[in-house]
Every structure is written in structure tokens, then in C-alpha cells.
Amino acid sequence: MSKVTLIKGDGIGPEVVNAAIRVIEAAGAAIDWDEQVAGVTGVERGLETLPAVTLDSFRENKVCLKGPLTTPVGSGFRSVNVALRKEFDLYANIRPAKSLVPGGRYDNVDLVVIRENTEGLYAGIEHYIDTKRSAAESITIVTQDASRRVIQFAFEYVAQRPRQRLTLVHKANILKYTSGLFLDVGKELASDHPEIEFNDRIIDNMALQLVLDPQQFDTIVTTNMFGDILSDLCAGLVGGLGMAPAANVGQEMAMFEAVHGSAPDIAGEGVANPTALILAGALLCDHIDQAVVGDRTRAGVERVLLDGQVRTPDLGGTATTDEFCDAVVGALERIPAAEAVG
Numbered sequence: 102m103s104k105v106t107l108i109k110g111d112g113i114g115p116e117v118v119n120a121a122i123r124v125i126e127a128a129g130a131a132i133d134w135d136e137q138v139a140g141v142t143g144v145e146r147g148l149e150t151l152p153a154v155t156l157d158s159f160r161e162n163k164v165c166l167k168g169p170l171t172t173p174v175g176s177g178f179r180s181v182n183v184a185l186r187k188e189f190d191l192y193a194n195i196r197p198a199k200s201l202v203p204g205g206r207y208d209n210v211d212l213v214v215i216r217e218n219t220e221g222l223y224a225g226i227e228h229y230i231d232t233k234r235s236a237a238e239s240i241t242i243v244t245q246d247a248s249r250r251v252i253q254f255a256f257e258y259v260a261q262r263p264r265q266r267l268t269l270v271h272k273a274n275i276l277k278y279t280s281g282l283f284l285d286v287g288k289e290l291a292s293d294h295p296e297i298e299f300n301d302r303i304i305d306n307m308a309l310q311l312v313l314d315p316q317q318f319d320t321i322v323t324t325n326m327f328g329d330i331l332s333d334l335c336a337g338l339v340g341g342l343g344m345a346p347a348a349n350v351g352q353e354m355a356m357f358e359a360v361h362g363s364a365p366d367i368a369g370e371g372v373a374n375p376t377a378l379i380l381a382g383a384l385l386c387d388h389i390d391q392a393v394v395g396d397r398t399r400a401g402v403e404r405v406l407l408d409g410q411v412r413t414p415d416l417g418g419t420a421t422t423d424e425f426c427d428a429v430v431g432a433l434e435r436i437p438a439a440e441a442v443g
């Protein structure tokens with residue numbers, strides 16, 4: 102039995118995390134959950150946004166399932182999500198987006214965005230240039246080392262995919278030093294991996310191409326901010342934010358979450374789509390050597406979504422989070438434990 106740190110998170114977090122736990126346990130996951138708090142929920146309980154006990158739990162268990170944590174726009178505390186990624190050097194953020202809902206905008210989309218997770222514009226080096234706030238500046242940091250490790254990770258990841266195709270996304274025509282450095286490292290590593298089809302796209306063209314013809318791409322590797330934006334776009338191609346899981350992976354530690362935030366507009370209503378968190382739970386199971394459970398979980402979700410009878414409102418249905426969860430658990434009962442699903 103693996104011990105895993107659990108942070109249910111803010112807003113819709115507890116609703117979707119509870120659904121994910123129910124589903125992966127029904128799929129056979131053997132996990133000893135070590136529940137901790139962070140974010141607004143931590144502050145409401147008189148703790149820090151990132152309490153030391155939460156950090157210690159993750160440091161010890163090395164694996165975490167995390168619900169979304171609220172980050173106020175503009176003022177207030179800095180992002181707890183970003184702080185967690187930085188504290189544990191979770192340098193690669195893997196965000197799969199796969200069509201599971203027939204009748205959506207596109208069929209047969211199967212994309213993975215791998216986002217550099219520790220630097221770029223997220224380095225947090227921002228300030229006003231004077232006391233009158235007449236202007237502000239932000240510095241983007243791109244290093245050889247961080248670029249190399251995430252791009253190398255992407256090459257190794259893409260080698261496991263059926264289509265061995267990697268697209269590096271940048272803005273090297275304008276950001277010649279920072280984006281240019283990332284592109285140069287990618288080209289250098291590409292020469293070590295001749296078996297992988299490698300190309301690059303400028304970010305604005307990539308956004309256009311993804312909307313026009315997403316099936317031409319497979320795995321995308323890019324810097325932090327571009328990855329943040331492109332992964333929401335990719336989620337939109339396959340049904341929306343409720344569908345997109347994410348894994349944050351470092352040398353030794355990994356944290357699994359949804360791409361979406363805490364969605365305060367629908368929090369407490371019981372209508373959030375738990376698919377992203379359930380699929381994040383499946384990725385966690387793969388990571389802790391319970392890949393059969395991961396496969397069963399994905400198969401259960403796919404059956405319910407393909408069947409189309411039970412869908413949450415974001416996908417045009419009327420099901421509550423619990424009803425969707427019941428349907429997936431019901432589907433799992435009809436999937437034999439040994440059935441491997443690709």
C-alpha cells in the first residue's frame with residue numbers, strides 16, 4: 102500500500118477530489134491517504150497557505166494528489182501551486198488532452214503538453230519601476246539546465262507514445278535570447294534522438310494550427326507561460342477544463358492535479374466535472390506502480406463519456422458530480438480487473 106499526501110484544495114476541490122478517490126479506489130487502488138491542507142482552506146483554519154506539516158508530508162511520501170488551490174488575481178498571496186512546484190523542483194508539467202466526448206469540436210485529438218515548470222515568466226521577478234507605479238517590469242528566466250532537463254524528459258516521454266512526434270513551441274523570432282535558448286537546446290537534443298520526429302512552431306502560429314488541425318500534433322514541449330496557455334487551449338479542444346489532468350514531475354517527487362482552478366462560480370453546487378481529477382488519479386496510479394488501476398480508471402471514465410447518458414453540465418448534460426461518479430463506479434464493476442486498456 103502506497104502512502105500519498107492528499108490536499109483536497111479550495112472551491113470545487115473537495116468535490117472533485119472526493120470523486121476521484123472514490124473512483125480510483127473502486128478501480129482497485131491501494132493507497133493510504135495522508136490528508137493535509139493548503140491554500141485558502143489552510144488560512145481559514147488559522148494556518149499558512151502552505152503549512153510546514155503539509156510540505157513535510159509531501160517530502161516524506163514523495164507523491165501527492167492535489168485539488169485546485171485558489172490564487173487571487175493581482176493582489177493577495179502568491180500562487181501556492183507555483184510555490185509547491187518550485188519547492189520540490191517539479192520541473193516537468195505533463196498535461197494530456199484526449200478526445201473522450203463524441204460530438205465535441207474534434208474527434209481523435211490525442212495531445213500532450215509538457216510545460217517547463219520552474220522558470221520563464223513564472224520566476225516571479227516583477228516590480229514597479231518607481232513608487233508612482235508608472236510602469237512595471239517582469240523578467241523571464243530561461244536557463245540551459247532547466248531547458249535541457251525538461252526537453253530531455255519530453256524526448257523520453259514521446260518515445261513511449263505511438264506517434265513519436267515532438268513539437269517545440271517558442272517565440273524565438275522576438276525573444277531571441279530566452280525563447281531562442283530554449284529552441285537551441287531543443288535542436289541540439291533532437292540530433293541525439295533521430296528516431297523522434299522533431300519540429301518547432303512559433304507560439305502564435307501554434308495556437309492557430311491547434312485550432313485548425315489539432316490531429317497533426319502529438320507531444321508539445323514549451324516554456325512555462327506558453328505551456329499554461331496552450332494546455333488550456335488543448336483542454337478546450339477535448340471538451341473543456343473539466344477534462345484535463347496534469348502531472349508535475351521532478352527527480353524524485355510527483356504531484357497530480359487538474360489543469361483547472363478552483364472554479365468559485367460553481368463551488369458547493371455539486372455540479373463540477375470530476376473527470377480531470379479522476380484522470381489525474383489514474384496518472385498517479387501509473388506513477389506508484391499501480392498502472393493496471395490507472396488503465397481501469399481511464400476505461401471506466403471513457404465508457405461513461407462515450408455512452409453519453411451521464412454527463413455534467415459543462416459537457417451539456419444534467420448529471421451532478423456524484424451521479425457521474427456513480428456511473429463511472431458502475432462501469433468499473435463491468436470491467437474485469439485484468440482487462441488492459443490502451
Ligand code: ATP
Pocket residue numbers: 113117169170171172342343360361362363364365366367372373374375377415
Ligand atoms: P485559476 O486562476 O485558479 O486557474 P480560474 O477561475 O481562472 O482559476 P478555473 O477555476 O479553472 O479558472 O475555471 C474557469 C471556469 O471553467 C470556471 O468558471 C468554471 O465555470 C469552469 N470550470 C473549471 N473547472 C471545471 C470543472 N471541473 N467542471 C466544470 N466547470 C469547470
